[in-house]
Amino acid sequence: MFLGFPAKPGFNSKLVSSSCFSFKNDHPSKGSFVVVCSLADGNGSSVKRTTLHDLYEKEGQSPWYDNLCRPVTDLLLLIENGGTCAVWKRYWELVVKDIQDASKLFELIYDQTDGGDGYVSVEVSPRLADDTEGTIVAAKYLHKVVDRPNVYIKIPATAPCIPSIKEVIAKGISVNVTLIFSLARYEAVIDAYLDGLEASGLTDLSRVTSVASFFVSRVDTLIDKMLEKIGTPEALDLRGKAAVAQAALAYQLYQKKFSGPRWEALVKKGAKKQRLLWASTSVKNPAYPDTLYVAPLIGPNTVSTMPDQALLAFIDHGTVSRTIDANVSEAEGIYSALEKLGIDWAYVGSQLEDEGVESFKKSFDSLLDTLQEKANSLKLISM
Numbered sequence: 001m002f003l004g005f006p007a008k009p010g011f012n013s014k015l016v017s018s019s020c021f022s023f024k025n026d027h028p029s030k031g032s033f034v035v036v037c038s039l040a041d042g043n044g045s046s047v048k049r050t051t052l053h054d055l056y057e058k059e060g061q062s063p064w065y066d067n068l069c070r071p072v073t074d075l076l077l078l079i080e081n082g083g084t085c086a087v088w089k090r091y092w093e094l095v096v097k098d099i100q101d102a103s104k105l106f107e108l109i110y111d112q113t114d115g116g117d118g119y120v121s122v123e124v125s126p127r128l129a130d131d132t133e134g135t136i137v138a139a140k141y142l143h144k145v146v147d148r149p150n151v152y153i154k155i156p157a158t159a160p161c162i163p164s165i166k167e168v169i170a171k172g173i174s175v176n177v178t179l180i181f182s183l184a185r186y187e188a189v190i191d192a193y194l195d196g197l198e199a200s201g202l203t204d205l206s207r208v209t210s211v212a213s214f215f216v217s218r219v220d221t222l223i224d225k226m227l228e229k230i231g232t233p234e235a236l237d238l239r240g241k242a243a244v245a246q247a248a249l250a251y252q253l254y255q256k257k258f259s260g261p262r263w264e265a266l267v268k269k270g271a272k273k274q275r276l277l278w279a280s281t282s283v284k285n286p287a288y289p290d291t292l293y294v295a296p297l298i299g300p301n302t303v304s305t306m307p308d309q310a311l312l313a314f315i316d317h318g319t320v321s322r323t324i325d326a327n328v329s330e331a332e333g334i335y336s337a338l339e340k341l342g343i344d345w346a347y348v349g350s351q352l353e354d355e356g357v358e359s360f361k362k363s364f365d366s367l368l369d370t371l372q373e374k375a376n377s378l379k380l381i382s383m
């Protein structure tokens with residue numbers, strides 16, 4: 001199979017990839033894993049090409065696979081063999097080991113892409129989303145115990161965590177900033193990255209990298225509801241357009257912020273741009289095209305994380321061309337038309353952020369509760 005990871009033994013893995021662990025749905029350690037596109041086998045003969053190869057080679061966008069799942073049975077086995085320490089400790093031990101193992105799988109990609117791809121992300125506890133100092137401590141701790149070059153510490157872009165991002169970057173730790181829903185917050189995230197690089201005191205910044213995970217489909221889910229409530233033909237006509245428009249404007253912001261004298265001074269020290277990463281790319285409304293949050297967001301040096309649905313659709317009938325800045329004035333028009341209709345982008349950003357943090361916390365708590373219940377029933381682990 002051309003897709004899949006790890007690469008088969010003997011594969012010459014010239015790959016596009018990276019991966020993340022995060023807390024979502026009901027799956028322990030479910031999150032983003034990487035699309036591994038092997039371009040040639042061990043004998044140098046080519047394997048089947050797909051749109052993903054074109055995406056990477058022609059347009060410079062890295063497709064990352066967004067669907068990692070560890071069977072619950074593995075966790076239970078761990079508990080059963082886990083001695084007497086608390087469930088949350090066992091959980092983190094498991095996460096750290098998984099992250100280390102996964103990062104080894106992708107080290108080759110990391111090396112081949114000079115630190116551009118091949119990352120694994122591990123997220124600080126979602127319970128720390130409103131705790132600046134706690135997030136800094138947790139990020140430093142995870143960075144230390146995982147101790148791998150190709151690992152991102154994932155930190156949410158909540159207001160309290162913006163200073164944490166700066167501080168963690170300043171310590172030379174690479175960060176995946178997650179849960180970004182608005183342009184204003186995205187700009188704060190970029191500033192935190194730049195501030196952190198400047199404050200680091202490092203003479204070589206080339207190994208401190210970051211991705212900014214900008215969520216897409218959820219924006220339409222919320223704004224579509226608001227438009228349906230407004231109910232005018234103009235409002236209804238804007239359904240399914242807000243998320244891509246905002247993402248296109250995010251890319252404009254990215255280009256603006258990563259240019260000019262301030263950025264050039266950092267480039268002289270080897271700094272790399274914080275890549276824009278499209279998250280939440282699966283289509284939630286079945287009435288929309290199934291590549292809606294992939295095809296219009298193609299641009300150089302970006303990342304598109306795709307769960308199975310988006311990935312298979314894009315491989316099957318996706319078109320590869322640079323779309324992210326092909327219709328900027330249209331995106332601006334949609335953004336301001338929505339404002340004129342009374343859509344408050346600040347409200348949308350904060351509402352989605354609250355929901356995102358809440359859902360991460362819920363998954364995390366429910367996972368630990370389930371493990372604790374199992375542990376109690378086995379009477380092997382003390383509270």
Ligand SMILES: O=C[C@H](O)COP(=O)(O)O
Pocket residue numbers: 022024031032066217218279280281282305
């Ligand atoms: O973990 C981030 C995912 O990309 C979120 O995707 P979702 O909005 O489909 O849950």
